[in-house]
Amino acid sequence: MAHVLIIGGGPAGCSAALTLRLRDADVTILRSGASALEKAKRVDNYPGLPEMAGSDMQKGFTQQAEKAGVKFQNGLARLIQKTRRGFTVLAGEDMIKCDAVLLATGIGRIARIAGEDALVGQGVSYCATCDGMLYKGRPVAVVCQDASFKEDVDFLKGICPVDYYMEKPHEAPEGVVLVPGKPTAIRAEGERVILTAGEQEKAYDCVFILRPAVALSTLLPKLEMNGEAVKVDEKMRTSVEGVFAAGDITGAPYQAARAVGQGNTAALAIAQYLNEKGENK
Numbered sequence: 001m002a003h004v005l006i007i008g009g010g011p012a013g014c015s016a017a018l019t020l021r022l023r024d025a026d027v028t029i030l031r032s033g034a035s036a037l038e039k040a041k042r043v044d045n046y047p048g049l050p051e052m053a054g055s056d057m058q059k060g061f062t063q064q065a066e067k068a069g070v071k072f073q074n075g076l077a078r079l080i081q082k083t084r085r086g087f088t089v090l091a092g093e094d095m096i097k098c099d100a101v102l103l104a105t106g107i108g109r110i111a112r113i114a115g116e117d118a119l120v121g122q123g124v125s126y127c128a129t130c131d132g133m134l135y136k137g138r139p140v141a142v143v144c145q146d147a148s149f150k151e152d153v154d155f156l157k158g159i160c161p162v163d164y165y166m167e168k169p170h171e172a173p174e175g176v177v178l179v180p181g182k183p184t185a186i187r188a189e190g191e192r193v194i195l196t197a198g199e200q201e202k203a204y205d206c207v208f209i210l211r212p213a214v215a216l217s218t219l220l221p222k223l224e225m226n227g228e229a230v231k232v233d234e235k236m237r238t239s240v241e242g243v244f245a246a247g248d249i250t251g252a253p254y255q256a257a258r259a260v261g262q263g264n265t266a267a268l269a270i271a272q273y274l275n276e277k278g279e280n281k
């Protein structure tokens, strides 16, 4: 049975998952946090579910998908790589193999530090457990957006001296040196990287940036974009064969009903793609 990995468990992801299960695909939803819908106090424009809290609506979508046999896995997709047979997706320390991928990650509002992009893989890492050992015993910085990266920080502080910076206020983990001020710039100087926060500049061997979302340019570098939105055709196919996209990630208007509709269209296109490849048998 073909395996489809859906990245994002909001309305678009859940809708696609349901239809794919009806087409006999093995479906996993990988999700890294709450759906945008969960933040809606009340939704008045979704047919059949009047005056419902967004969190209740999302709960219904998730439960229906679970009942249909969709597997849910918590984790942040960090990198999608094409293989001879399909794809491998790096999520935490797991490598998930699949035959097709649906991107349903919502709006990627990712504030980046000035200079960050140019140094990815050259002193900037997004994965403590993947790259941490390369810097064993050497001074590193961790830039964190929230407290959800405890495991990654625990791993790093066990092998390196760690300075900890916050992008948004949250409770700092124990055993790290908390540096005040929000990081604003990062640049290379010889073999080291210099991180600026407020008035202070400090040099490190690596800066680990841990956020609950990943820029699409990092997740799948070859993906064609239309401004901030992923470029798709009428079947929700992206520029990368075997990778589809649905929901807010494809641009405005940002609406639950639209996300659900696009998830459904994408699922049917994925089923067709797998049949043509001879995978869904």
Ligand SMILES: Cc1cc2nc3c(=O)[nH]c(=O)nc-3n(C[C@H](O)[C@H](O)[C@H](O)COP(=O)(O)OP(=O)(O)OC[C@H]3O[C@@H](n4cnc5c(N)ncnc54)[C@H](O)[C@@H]3O)c2cc1C
Residues within 6 Å of the ligand: 007, 008, 009, 010, 011, 012, 013, 030, 031, 032, 033, 034, 035, 036, 037, 038, 039, 040, 041, 042, 043, 044, 045, 075, 076, 077, 078, 104, 105, 106, 107, 212, 213, 214, 246, 247, 248, 249, 253, 254, 255, 256, 257, 259
């Ligand atoms: C306050 C508020 C009120 C709203 N009110 C309404 C309304 O009244 N009516 C209406 O129609 N719409 C409303 N919306 C919009 C609606 O919620 C969105 O259009 C809808 O949730 C989009 O669904 P989606 O599946 O595309 O993305 P999302 O619901 O954003 O789901 C994306 C999921 O992907 C996950 N994810 C992201 N990156 C990764 C990664 N790298 N790896 C793993 N998982 C990842 C996220 O954690 C999230 O769970 C509202 C939104 C907000 C914020």
